[in-house]
Amino acid sequence: MTLPRELHTERLFLRRWLADDRAPFARLNADPRVVEFLPAALSREQSDAVAERIETHFQQHGFGLWAVEIPRITPFAGFIGLSIPRFVAAFTPCVEIGWRLDADYWNRGYATEGARAALAFGFLSLQLEEIVSFTVPANLRSRRVMEKIGMTHSSGDDFDHPALPEGHLLRQHVLYRLDRPRFARQSAGLGG
């Protein structure tokens, strides 16, 4: 199967990463608004290491967290895409949908628009049975995106993130799921 290398939406171009993305990615990862619900702001070196891991994931799996370009507005606004978490939990192995955008471009529907394209890629091109997403309970913006793209939360799936130590403020996570039949019904306009 030949996978599309990039995705186009009405306003976004989701593409593989370029060397020039690293500097704006580091600025975004140092912005307290962006990292509010992440364990810490990242140094330039840590940010570059994340970009490297994203590139390795693309090489290993043929898909990943695409760089988001907004034509005529900015060459790099962050990432949206699919990835395979490396930790072990009740719901792994799985494919996760995730996003991180420059705060200058929030609240314009970009994450939702890109995420819809990533979901379609996951279910139609990769033929996945299920896609999950997770965040901390307080990250209402991210949860709102999950809801807008048709994912559902069940409190029975809530989990403690194994990468964070017991007692860490961000350890508790909520899990959202969407399976292929439900995605197909939603895409056909038949509701959930």
Ligand SMILES: CC(C)(COP(=O)(O)OP(=O)(O)OC[C@H]1O[C@@H](n2cnc3c(N)ncnc32)[C@H](O)[C@@H]1OP(=O)(O)O)[C@@H](O)C(=O)NCCC(=O)NCCS
């Ligand atoms: C999460 C994130 C990608 C959303 O990007 P975005 O392009 O602004 O998302 P959208 O515009 O598609 O949707 C945002 C929704 O959140 C809502 N929202 C914004 N601030 C909110 C708040 N404080 N409380 C509740 N909802 C909020 C918006 O109103 C919008 O919903 P609506 O369309 O129903 O009005 C962006 O905020 C981000 O990069 N955050 C930091 C990184 C992060 O937390 N990533 C997820 C880690 S799991």
